[in-house]
Amino acid sequence: MPHIDYFFSTVSPFTYLAGTKLEEIAARHGATIAYKPVDIAALFSRTGGVALKDRHESRREYRLQEIRRQSSKAGLPINAQPAHFPTNAAPSSYAIIAAQAAKAKGAEGDLGALAHGFLRACWAEDRDIAEDEVVRDVLSSAGFDPSLADKGLLLGAETYAANLEEAVSRGVFGSPFYITDGDERFWGQDRLDDLDAHLSGRL
Template identity: 35%
Template sequence: MSPQDAATPTVDYYFTLMSPYAYLGHAQVLAVAREAGARLVYRPARIFELFSANGGLPLGQRAPARQRYRLVELQRWREARGLPLNLAPKYFPVDIALADRCTIALAEAGADPSGFMDAAFRAVWAQDLDLADPQLVARLLTEQGFEASTVLAEAEGAVSGEIYERNTQAAIAADLPGLPGYVLNGEPFWGQDRIDALRDALVSGRGPYTSR
């Protein structure tokens, strides 16, 4: 590692492609990382395991008032971010583990998965497409310039599964109640509405806040 690499701040970016809030924050966290000269480490994680460990609930198990408030928040942030977002997408929730694991395969191969992530987010939240469909995932990979069969084979392999699990355990250990989450020097920032706080921490270079 060069001295320049050692000085580059690193943000662990925890997400699942099923999350509307991860979609709403994706372009913004990329922009903040570019501005601050930070490196994003892409860490897709299994959100339901995270909920179970850190006190969250799947959407259908939340109190009705919380479910209604979520819809209000999504409308606010949809307007704030200037992004199309269907409040009740046709294919939600579905098992998007394969697509999540494709981001692992891409990152492990040294590729930038951010464009594929954006396409996958939009497939669910703007285009009413089924991200659980391997043929759709393959098409999105191809459209982003990747060899879909190679990426899918890696995504379905044991290595990506092990990394998926490690990411999930790391998100739990970081005290993230949900996704997306961003961790800088051990300090967790939960939710895309904390990206400005992450930016402030990156730009100021302050030490991490901690509960321990």
């Protein structure tokens, strides 16, 4: 059975613009997904990236144009300058980690819907995903027990840090980032077709 390690930030606009295409691809190929939220600011600082606030104006302008174009292509609404960005991605990341652990023990819930729910809340709904009320609501909407927002704090903190170290060691430098069996790496929502082709044996 194919497997995909999915490294991502819950405050990444391009991860939001991936929609649920990863889950559709995985279902088509019978692949499993391990959701690995990471601290994108720390990842950038460890791998040569530049924080948005420190980028040249031309790069910031291009980013806004690209967000607009990619939003149109994906058919997903987006506010390229949302009310709550940047915000603390840790609470939403901890919730995803806790939900994945609960799912492994038989809990109900949709991890893809959960991850996309946080991204949509930030980039299309102008909600602050660092707020406890928002975290609980997104958990509930994806079919998970909202109390996971409280129960998974220690596991979340430990795994979030471990995910960062794993990302750095495996060559991850942005979000979204997908790694398949055999260490094939794909960066960006615009490489999902390539991931699909790879899993099909066409690439």
